[in-house]
Amino acid sequence: MRLSNYFMPVLKETPADATIASHQYMLRAGMVRQQSAGIYAWLPLGHRVLKKIEQIVREEQDKAGAVEMLMPTIQSADLWKETGRYDAYGPEMLRITDRGDREMLYGPTNEDMITDIFRSYVRSYKSLPLMLYHIQWKFRDERRPRFGVMRGREFLMKDTYSFDIDEAAARKSYYKMFVAYLNTFARLGIQAIPVKADPGPIGGDLSHEFVILAESGESGVFCHSDLLEMAAPGEVDFDSDLSDHVDKRMALYAATDEKHDEAAFAAIPKDKQMSARGIEVGHIFYFGDKYSGPMKADVMGSDGKPHTIMGGSYGIGVSRLVGAIIEASHDENGIVWPKSVAPFGVGIINLKSDNEDTNAVCETLYSQLSKAGVDPLYDDSSDRGGVKFSRMDLIGLPFAVTVGPRGIKEGVIEVKNRATGERQSLTPDAAAKFLISEFTS
RNA sequence: CGGAGUGUAGCGCAGUCUGGUAGCGCACUAAGCUGGGGGCUUAGGGGUCGUAGGUUCGAAUCCUAUCACUCCGACCA
Numbered sequence: 408m409r410l411s412n413y414f415m416p417v418l419k420e421t422p423a424d425a426t427i428a429s430h431q432y433m434l435r436a437g438m439v440r441q442q443s444a445g446i447y448a449w450l451p452l453g454h455r456v457l458k459k460i461e462q463i464v465r466e467e468q469d470k471a472g473a474v475e476m477l478m479p480t481i482q483s484a485d486l487w488k489e490t491g492r493y494d495a496y497g498p499e500m501l502r503i504t505d506r507g508d509r510e511m512l513y514g515p516t517n518e519d520m521i522t523d524i525f526r527s528y529v530r531s532y533k534s535l536p537l538m539l540y541h542i543q544w545k546f547r548d549e550r551r552p553r554f555g556v557m558r559g560r561e562f563l564m565k566d567t568y569s570f571d572i573d574e575a576a577a578r579k580s581y582y583k584m585f586v587a588y589l590n591t592f593a594r595l596g597i598q599a600i601p602v603k604a605d606p607g608p609i610g611g612d613l614s615h616e617f618v619i620l621a622e623s624g625e626s627g628v629f630c631h632s633d634l635l636e637m638a639a640p641g642e643v644d645f646d647s648d649l650s651d652h653v654d655k656r657m658a659l660y661a662a663t664d665e666k667h668d669e670a671a672f673a674a675i676p677k678d679k680q681m682s683a684r685g686i687e688v689g690h691i692f693y694f695g696d697k698y699s700g701p702m703k704a705d706v707m708g709s710d711g712k713p714h715t716i717m718g719g720s721y722g723i724g725v726s727r728l729v730g731a732i733i734e735a736s737h738d739e740n741g742i743v744w745p746k747s748v749a750p751f752g753v754g755i756i757n758l759k760s761d762n763e764d765t766n767a768v769c770e771t772l773y774s775q776l777s778k779a780g781v782d783p784l785y786d787d788s789s790d791r792g793g794v795k796f797s798r799m800d801l802i803g804l805p806f807a808v809t810v811g812p813r814g815i816k817e818g819v820i821e822v823k824n825r826a827t828g829e830r831q832s833l834t835p836d837a838a839a840k841f842l843i844s845e846f847t848s
Numbered sequence: 849c850g851g852a853g854u855g856u857a858g859c860g861c862a863g864u865c866u867g868g869u870a871g872c873g874c875a876c877u878a879a880g881c882u883g884g885g886g887g888c889u890u891a892g893g894g895g896u897c898g899u900a901g902g903u904u905c906g907a908a909u910c911c912u913a914u915c916a917c918u919c920c921g922a923c924c925a
Contacts, residue, residue, distance in 0.1 A: 419874065419886065420860045424918060444917065498849095499924080516925085550849065550923065564925055616925095625924085690925060724925040758884060793885040800885090811884055821884090 408751065409773075410786045414451050417798055427623045429733035430555030432742050436802045438729075445552025445560030452802065453729065455750035457563065460728050461542055463594050463747060464565045471587035471645050473538040473567050478517050478524075480544055484510035486519040490701050499547045513546040518698050518720055521568045525716070526704035532572045532714065535706065536580055540567035542725060554623070556730045557686065563726040569719040572708060574695065577717035581613060581693050582649040584721040586640050588617050588689050589652070593639035595728065596745020597735050599688060600634045602661040613719075616663065617689035621734040624684030627664035629672050632681040634659050686731045693719040742803030743826050751784035752776070752846050754804040756795045758811035760787055765810045768820065768835050772808065779843040800825070806842060810835075 416437040424441070425431040433439050438453030449457055465475065484502070487493035493500075493512075501513040514520070521539060529537065542565045552560050569580035585601065592599035597619045604616040618628055620635075640652045660671050663685065672680065696715045699705065705713040724731075736743045744750070753776055757769045769785060776783040784804065786795050792811070799807045809821040819832040822841065833841060 416858090418859060422859070423854090423861090426919075441917090545925075547924075551919095551921090553919085558924080562925065566925085687925070722925050727925065756884095791883060791885090791887065793883095793887080796885045798886085809884075813884065 408782075408784050410784060410788050413784070415802070416450070417801060425555065427554050427557075427734070428737050429557065429623075429730040432733055432737060432801065432803075433555055433730065436742060439556060441555075445549060445558070447556055447559060447561070447726075452750050456729050456744070456748055457726060459748045459750070460595060460732075461563070461565075461725050464591055464723055464725060465542065467587050467591040467594065468540050468565065468567060470590075471538070471583045473540045473584075473587075475541065476539055477541045478514070478520050478543060480514055480546070482512050482514045482517075482520055484512055486523050486702075487512065490519050490522075490698055492519060499549065501546050501548050514543075515545055515547045516720075516722075517541070517543075517566055518568065518718075519702070522698045522702045522704050522718070525568075525570055526699075526702060529570070529704075529706055532706050532708045535570055535572050535716070536576055537570045538567055538580060538583070539570075540565060540721075554625075554730065556726050557734075558625075559726065562724060565723040565725055567721040569721070570699075570704075570716045571718075572706070572714055572716065574717050577693055577695070577719055578613070579649075581691065581719050582653045583645050584691050584719070585615065585653045586643060586645070586649050588691065588721075588723070589639045589656075590641065591723065592617060592619070592688065593641075594747055595732060596747055597688075597732055598635055600628070600630055600661055600685070601656050602628060602630065602663055602685070603657075603666060604663065604690065605666060613693035615691050616687050617691075618663070618685035618687050619731055619735050620683045621686050621731070622684055623734050624686045626685055626687070627667070627682065628661070628685035629664070629667050629680075629682045630661035631659035631675050632679045634661055635681065686727075686734060687724075688728055688731050689721075689723045691719065691721040693717075737803070740797070741801035744803045744805060746805045746846070749805050750802070751804050752781040752806070753783045753842050754799045754802075754807040755783050755785045756792075756799060756807060756809045757785070757787055758792045758795070758809060760789045762812055764815045765812060768815060769810050772810070772820075772835055772839055775839045776842060779839075779847070781842055781846045806845065808838060808842070 418435045421431045422434050425434055433453060436452060437450050439447040439449055442448050484493050500515050503511050505511055544561055545564050546561050549558060549560050552558055567584060571577040571580055599617040599619050601615045602618055604614040634656060660675055662668060695717050699716045699718055705715045708714040732748060733742050736745060755769055755773055757765050759765050773783055773785045803825055805825055807823045807825065814820050818834055820835055820838050821830055821832050822838050823830045
């Protein structure tokens with residue numbers, strides 16, 4: 408992409424409304440625009456990141472055997488009355504009526520609808536286990552939206568629902584998602600810790616939050632520091648026994664402040680005690696027959712008798728992750744994107760846009776990188792160098808290449824690593840080769 | 849939902865207390881000088897002061913209502 412053809416309205420000054428780094432940088436980098444309290448328009452740069460995160464989440468769900476679909480944002484109140492949640496959910500649910508005065512709602516979650524879909528098609532235990540997911544916008548009318556996209560009212564969420572014949576089978580599904588989440592967050596470039604959680608209003612008795620540590624986190628987290636060292640499982644056979652991956656993590660103490668047990672925490676060796684702030688980026692629940700019971704979602708078992716299915720739901724806050732990743736990865740100059748979610752791979756800075764030599768080098772590099780799929784952003788504007796440098800630092804692409812007349816005279820251009828600050832002078836060809844290798848390993 | 853604030857140009861703000869016909873910086877437009885970390889000069893354009901009433905000869909400024917947004921708390925992907 409050429410900057411001259413793009414729409415990336417960066418701000419020099421920090422908007423007064425934003426108080427935390429991720430919100431400030433998202434506004435300054437022109438990623439989002441607030442349209443209403445907790446409701447954002449995703450501008451091109453932010454949209455790219457959102458889609459990258461979404462795609463990684465999708466790929467990891469697919470690997471775990473979940474099947475993608477798409478349910479509507481607007482739901483009829485009927486199903487919610489059937490499960491009793493229409494009254495239970497309270498004012499957080501946005502209720503609307505259509506022209507026929509029928510009660511509708513903008514979905515805050517989809518357990519009721521997916522259970523309805525399930526019960527209308529699935530008749531036999533032979534169709535199980537089944538995991539269905541979608542990535543769809545949700546609306547929860549929060550009392551107090553804040554922190555930009557981290558606590559919006561409208562947000563993009565991946566929600567998976569599992570259906571199993573009994574509790575033992577349901578636990579396997581739970582473990583699959585547990586492992587899928589570890590892999591997902593690792594690919595997103597963040598260290599997420601599974602923490603025992605309160606099942607909350609969704610109900611159930613097996614529940615974990617996945618939190619990443621960041622100073623601006625909304626909850627306190629206490630855990631065994633080994634949890635931060637464990638590598639994600641990576642490529643695994645999801646039909647195999649996953650309990651090793653899960654159990655060794657569950658064995659270590661980890662809790663948010665509301666479930667914190669001082670005595671259990673004190674039992675951790677002193678040098679392994681970790682207490683910090685955390686951002687919840689995922690939450691998984693096993694809730695048994697909470698929905699399948701009242702909605703009569705049952706299948707015929709091998710014993711010839713109907714069995715109420717045992718369910719779970721598994722959420723990842725996709726739009727929240729955009730902010731959360733920035734919270735976990737930024738410096739005083741701006742965002743530092745992990746490679747996997749960066750909106751572009753490499754920034755190309757042409758220091759003198761009216762110079763034939765620098766233009767030629769930039770054009771060649773731009774075309775080489777584009778062909779290799781590195782997705783460069785070429786700053787071909789006539790702004791001064793300083794403006795280009797600081798803008799590039801702000802939007803946080805993994806690498807920035809500086810092409811200027813001074814370097815060209817010596818046959819070199821400069822490649823800077825955004826995360827480490829390390830700079831190297833290379834010939835244009837060597838730079839292209841280096842950058843392409845960085846993104847194809 | 850309790851408490852505290854803020855709405856003046858695209859962004860950041862001053863002006864409000866003490867009423868007199870709206871200003872600064874950045875950004876934007878034009879020209880020129882510049883050119884390796886947010887440059888300089890000159891000349892421009894842009895605002896029914898959140899909205900609606902009221903008081904007054906006169907309201908950004910005082911009064912009333914209302915809307916929106918932010919922050920702190922209690923709650924949440």
